[in-house]
Amino acid sequence: MRKEVFEVDGQGFIIENYPYSEKEIQNAIDNGKSIITKGWQDLRLFKPKWDFETEQWIEGLTSxxxxxxxxxxxxxxxxxxxxxxxxxxxxxxxxxxxxxxx
Structure with a gap:
């Protein structure tokens, strides 16, 4: 079964999203990619950014x-x-x- 995941850069901004299987997710992580499996659809964000410390999506834009x-x-x-x-x-x-x- 595939699910939507997000590859993010070192700052937490989305590079691309993919429909990955569990095996593809693990392969990407093993290859050094930052893969996020949690979406932000329940949040109102203009520019989603992954916060590595809190492990949550936050707003990537300034006020x-x-x-x-x-x-x-x-x-x-x-x-x-x-x-x-x-x-x-x-x-x-x-x-x-x-x-x-x-």
């Missing part, structure tokens, strides 16, 4: 970088997609035509 990403996300969420803008324009046009017809 400033996190704030920038959160601001960008908020900005993107506040902008309506073209499809929604077109729908609003059509409703306004229909309202104008209807009011003009009375």
């Amino acid at each position: 400033e970088e996190i704030a920038e990403r959160e601001a960008l996300i908020a900005e993107q969420q506040s902008v309506l997609p073209d499809q929604d803008l077109n729908a609003i324009a059509l409703m306004e046009l229909a309202s104008t035509v209807y009011e003009g017809g009375e």
